[in-house]
Amino acid sequence: MKPNARMSSLLPPLLPLFVSMGVFELAVRFGWVPSYLIPAPSEVFRSLIDDRLELATAAWTTLSSALVGLLLSFTAGTLFAIALSSSDLARRAFYPYAVFFQTVPIIAIAPLLVIWFGFGQPTVIASAAIVSVFPIIASTLLGLKSTEPALIDLFNLYSATAKQMLYMLKIPFALPQIFSGLRIASGLAVVGAIVGEFIGGGGLGSVVDSARTQQRIDRVFAAVLISALLGVVLVGAVNFVSALTLGSWHTSERKSS
Amino acid sequence: MNSNLHPGQSKSGAAVLCEEISRAFAGTGLVLDHISFQIQPGEFVALLGPSGSGKSSLLRLTAGLDRADEGRLAIDARQGAVSRGFVFQEPTLIPWRNVLRNTTLPLELQGWKIDRAKPRAEEELRRVRLADFAVRYPHELSGGMKMRTSVARALITRPNLLLLDEPFAALDEPTRHALQQQLREIWSALGMTVLFVTHSISEAVFLADRVIVLSQRPARIILDSAINLPTARAEALRTSLNYVEEIRRILAVIPNPAANT
Numbered sequence: 001m002k003p004n005a006r007m008s009s010l011l012p013p014l015l016p017l018f019v020s021m022g023v024f025e026l027a028v029r030f031g032w033v034p035s036y037l038i039p040a041p042s043e044v045f046r047s048l049i050d051d052r053l054e055l056a057t058a059a060w061t062t063l064s065s066a067l068v069g070l071l072l073s074f075t076a077g078t079l080f081a082i083a084l085s086s087s088d089l090a091r092r093a094f095y096p097y098a099v100f101f102q103t104v105p106i107i108a109i110a111p112l113l114v115i116w117f118g119f120g121q122p123t124v125i126a127s128a129a130i131v132s133v134f135p136i137i138a139s140t141l142l143g144l145k146s147t148e149p150a151l152i153d154l155f156n157l158y159s160a161t162a163k164q165m166l167y168m169l170k171i172p173f174a175l176p177q178i179f180s181g182l183r184i185a186s187g188l189a190v191v192g193a194i195v196g197e198f199i200g201g202g203g204l205g206s207v208v209d210s211a212r213t214q215q216r217i218d219r220v221f222a223a224v225l226i227s228a229l230l231g232v233v234l235v236g237a238v239n240f241v242s243a244l245t246l247g248s249w250h251t252s253e254r255k256s257s
Numbered sequence: 258m259n260s261n262l263h264p265g266q267s268k269s270g271a272a273v274l275c276e277e278i279s280r281a282f283a284g285t286g287l288v289l290d291h292i293s294f295q296i297q298p299g300e301f302v303a304l305l306g307p308s309g310s311g312k313s314s315l316l317r318l319t320a321g322l323d324r325a326d327e328g329r330l331a332i333d334a335r336q337g338a339v340s341r342g343f344v345f346q347e348p349t350l351i352p353w354r355n356v357l358r359n360t361t362l363p364l365e366l367q368g369w370k371i372d373r374a375k376p377r378a379e380e381e382l383r384r385v386r387l388a389d390f391a392v393r394y395p396h397e398l399s400g401g402m403k404m405r406t407s408v409a410r411a412l413i414t415r416p417n418l419l420l421l422d423e424p425f426a427a428l429d430e431p432t433r434h435a436l437q438q439q440l441r442e443i444w445s446a447l448g449m450t451v452l453f454v455t456h457s458i459s460e461a462v463f464l465a466d467r468v469i470v471l472s473q474r475p476a477r478i479i480l481d482s483a484i485n486l487p488t489a490r491a492e493a494l495r496t497s498l499n500y501v502e503e504i505r506r507i508l509a510v511i512p513n514p515a516a517n518t
Contacts, residue, residue, distance in 0.1 A: 150349040153322050157343050158366040158414075168366075172353055 039218040044225065047218040055207065059226050062203035065121055066193040066234065069128025070186055076129070077136030077185075078178070082166070084137075085144035095141070102134035106192055110199045119201050127196030132185035139181030143174025179242040186234035194227055204230075270299035270450035271334040271417040273319065278328035280314055288314050290475040291328070298335060298417075301444055301451045303461035305507070306471030312454045313346075315476070316422050319452060334417045342411030342449075344421040348403035350395040356382065356402075357391040360409045367414070374413075381409040384443060401432040405439075412443070419444075421453045425460070434492065437464055441490050458511075462503045463490060470510060480510045 021041040027033045028040035035043070048055065080098070084091040110127055117123040147170050155165050171178075197205020204223045211219035273296040280289040288311040296302050306312040317323040318330060320343050332339045350359045360378035361371060382388045385405040395403055404424055411419060421440075425433040441464060444451050455461050461468045462484055470480035484503055486494065494500050 148349070150345050150347060151351065153317075154343070154345070154349055154362075155366065156322060157320060157341065158363045160366045164366055169351075172351075 036215060036217060039221050043218040044221045047216075047222040048225070051219060051222065055204075055222060055226055058202075058204045058207045058223070059230060061121075062124075062190070062193050062197065062205065062227065063230050063233075065124040065196070065203060066128045066186075066189040066230065069125045069192060070132055070182075070189040070234070072125065072129040073133035073185060073189070074136055074182065077133045077181075078140050081137045081140035081144060082171075085141055085170070086162070086166075091141075098134060098137050106131050106195050110195055113196065114199055117200070121200075121202060123200030124193050124196035124202060124205075127200070128189040128192035131192030131195070132189040135184040135188065136178075136181045139177045139184075140174060143177030143181075144170050146177070147173045175246060176242075179238060179246070183235055183238045183242075186238050187231045190227060190231040190234060269336075269415075269417055269448045270297075271332050271339055272296060272298050273418065273450065273452070274329070274331040274333070275315075275319075276329040276331075278315070278318065278325045278330060280311070280318065280323070280325050280327075282314075285474070287475040289318075289325070290477050292471075292476065292478060293328075294469055294478065294481060296450055296452065299448050299450055301441075301464065301466045302453070303465035303468045304452060304454045304471065305458060305461045305468050306456065306476060307473055308456055310471045310474055311476035312456075312471055313422050315471075316420050316452065316454050319418075320420050332418060337417075339418065340414050340416045342414060342416035342419045344404075344407050344411045344419070344424045346422045346424065346426065348395070348400075348407040350403055350406055352395050355392050355394050356387060356398070356406050359395070359406055360413055363410060363414050377413055378409070381412045382406075384412065384446075385409045385439065399432075400428050401436060404428065404436060408436075408440070408443075412447070415447075417449050419449050419451045421451070423455055426455070426457075433460075434495070438490065438492065440464065445488075458504055458507050459495075462486070462500060462507065463495065468507060470507065473512075480507065482507075 024033075024038060025041050028035050028038060028043075039047075080094075084095055106127055109130070110123075113123045113126050117126055151169055151173070152165070155169055160168070193203065194205040194208070197203040198209055204227045207223040208220050208227075211217075211223065273294075275292060275294050278289055278292045279287065281287045292315060304312045304315065314323065318325050319332070320341055322343075332341075334340070351362065354362065357375065357378050360381055361369075361374040364374040364377065365371065379388065379391065382391055385408050387402060387405050387409060390398065390402060393402075395406070398406065407424070411421075425436050428436065437460060440451075440453075451465075453461070453464055455464075465484055466488075467483050468480070469478055471477070472479045486499060486503060
C-alpha cells in the first residue's frame with residue numbers, strides 16, 4: 001500500500017475520533033460538562049503519561065491473567081467440544097448445561113470464585129476462563145459438525161479410523177470456526193479478567209476501582225482505554241495466527257487474486 | 258460383451274452381483290425396487306437414468322457407503338482383495354492438501370508412509386496428465402483439473418472396481434469430452450471393472466460397452482443392453498452414424514417426460 005492510500009484508508013475511522021475528542025475537550029474547558037463526570041481528553045492523556053509505569057504493570061498483569069484464562073478455556077472448551085461431537089447422546093446430555101452455564105452472569109459468581117480461589121490471580125484467571133469458554137465450545141462444535149458429507153464418505157470408503165477422521169479431516173475442517181470462536185473468546189477473556197480483578201484484586205480492574213474511589217475519573221478513563229486496547233491486541237494476535245494457519249487454503253483468509 | 262475385453266483384462270477386474278436389491282429412505286420412500294444385474298470382471302458399464310432415479314443410491318450401495326434393505330450384493334475380486342475407487346459428483350478435494358497429497362490420501366488412510374505413497378501418486382498424476390501440477394492447491398485448479406485429481410486419487414489404490422457418480426456433469430463440453438476419452442484410455446490400460454453413473458445418454462454410449470437404464474423412482478431396470486461400437490473410442494465416433502444409431506436405440510425405450518406434462 002502506498003503512503004497516500006494508507007492515509008486515505010485510515011482517515012475515515014480517525015476523523016470521528018479527532019472530532020469527538022475536540023468536542024469533549026471544548027465541552028469540558030468551557031464548563032458545559034463538569035470534569036468529575038467526563039474528563040477532558042487532554043487530562044486522560046496526561047494521566048496516561050504520568051501514571052505510565054503503574055498502568056503498564058497493571059496492563060501486563062491483566063493481559064497475562066486473560067491469556068492464561070484463555071489458554072485454559074481453549075484447552076478445556078476444545079476437548080469438551082470434541083467429546084460432545086463424537087457422540088450424539090453426549091451432546092444431548094451435556095450441551096444444554098453448557099448453554100445454561102453461559103447465561104449465569106460472571107459478576108454474580110465472582111464472589112464465589114474468591115471463596116474458592118482466594119484473593120489474587122487464580123480468581124482472576126478463573127473468571128477469564130469461565131467467561132470465554134462458551135464461544136469456544138459452541139463454535140468448535142459447530143465446526144466439527146459441518147464437515148462436508150462427501151469428504152466423510154471419502155474417508156469411510158477407505159475405512160478411515162475415528163482418529164484419522166478427527167485429526168485428518170474434522171479438526172482441520174473446523175479450524176475457521178475454531179478461530180472465530182477464539183476471536184470472540186479473546187475479547188471476553190479481557191472482560192472476565194477485569195471483572196475478576198474488581199473482586200479478586202490486581203491489574204487494571206483494581207486501578208479502575210481505586211481511581212473511582214479517589215474520584216480520579218481521568219485515571220478511570222485511562223485504564224478503560226488500555227483495557228480496550230488489550231482486547232484489540234488479543235483479537236489481533238488471534239487474527240494473525242489464523243491468517244498464518246489458514247492462509248494457504250481457506251477462502252476466508254485468501255487474498256483475492 | 259466379453260468380446261470387447263482386451264486380453265488379460267479380466268484379471269484385474271472385480272465381478273459385481275446384484276440380486277433383488279431394494280432400498281427405501283424416510284421422506285422419499287422406495288428408491289430402488291428389486292434391482293438385479295451382474296457385471297463381468299473388466300466390463301465398462303454405464304448406469305443411466307433420470308435425475309433422482311436412485312442411480313446414485315445404487316452406486317453408494319456398491320461402494321459400501323450404504324446398506325440395502327433387501328437383496329444381496331456381492332463383489333468378487335478373482336485375485337486378492339476387493340478394492341474400490343470412487344469418483345464423486347464433485348471433486349471433493351481436501352482444500353489444505355495439494356494435488357499430490359490429495360492423491361496420496363487413500364494410501365495414507367491405509368497406513369502407508371508418505372515417502373512410499375508419493376511415487377505411486379506421481380505415477381497416477383502422470384496418467385491423468387497432471388504431473389506438472391502436483392504442488393498446486395485445489396483452489397488454483399480449473400474444474401477439469403480438480404476432477405482429474407479426483408480420478409488419480411481413486412486410481413491410487415489400484416482398484417479392481419471403479420465407481421463414478423456423474424463425475425463430468427459440471428464440466429464444459431470440450432473438457433468433458435477430453436476426460437471421457439482419457440477415462441476410456443485408463444480403463445483400456447488398467448482393465449478394472451467400471452460402473453459409471455450418468456444421466457447423459459450420449460455420455461453413456463460413448464463411454465460404456467453396456468448400459469443399464471433405470472426408470473423413474475422407484476427405480477427398476479428398463480433396459481440392459483450391450484453397446485455395439487468398436488472398443489477404441491475416438492473423437493470421430495461422436496459424429497458417426499453408428500453412434501447416433503445407438504443413442505436412438507436407447508432413447509426409444511426411455512419414456513418421454515414431455516408426454517406427461
